[in-house]
Amino acid sequence: MPELPEVETIRRQLESELVGVGFERSWSHPSAKFIAARDVDGAVVEAVDRRGKYLLIGLADDRELVVHLGMTGQLRFENDRGSGSGDSEVLVEDPYVRAWWQCDDGRRLLFRDVRRFGRLAVVDAGEYGGIATLAAMGPEPFDSNLDGRAFHARLRKSRQQLKTQLLSQRPIAGVGNIYADEALFLAGINPVVRTLSLERSERLLSALREVLTGAIERGGTTLRDYRNLSGEGQNQHHLVCYGRAGQECLQCGQELRGRVIDARSTTWCPHCQAR
């Protein structure tokens, strides 16, 4: 499940590979989710940016190719990985490749997405009105204008449970199920609370930044399908809460609790994260 650290890892790798490259021709799976891949033939990549979990591939014609990886989306250059025969047709016969772009340097960029929760769009630069989540997205976690006070104010706009708010992308951008659980644990805050004091908002913002920074440094968390351009991330070896329900808390030894909140498995420590 690619969240901000996973998408940022891919962005950095893609930026150094793709800026200045032109797309000659393209192909996509017929689903409406991927059809926009075909709209960038002849375009030249000018920048590779990120907003939350969305990858924004800036084109020289003032448009952007917007890529959301969903649950299982992967970007890679053909033949960069795999137990390769070297035959350039082999990987495209991978039934889970949903789109590809033939680059003018001879490489082919592949978008692979087993579960098809990903999505592609082409928009005029900065025009995100047609992508509701992106249009309503909160500030980037490392935005220097975002402080505890601003974060606190954004959280106060809703009375939903805190976990749900974080997943909505509205108070802050790029946080998904893994890093929400990790940051709430680190901050000692229960996922179902509906209001936070200023002090606890500050603590949660710090925890989010710490958790996201560590994950970026380790190239993301590879649990199932996530791969960056060069392989697996390493942050899965540093998770302290997510996915550990029933195991003992690494801080106090009590058994971590698990429950579904907002259709997501949620793990927390009943002692360290008491209500």
Next chain:
DNA sequence: CGGGGTTCCTGGCCGC
């Protein structure tokens, strides 16, 4: 426009 419910998808795993 926020909130709640539904839907999209398929590999992997479990139990019989």
Next chain:
DNA sequence: TGCGGCCAGGAACCCC
């Protein structure tokens, strides 16, 4: 070995 059932879950979409 085969198979039904269940799980993983981000966000678009629809309705109120």
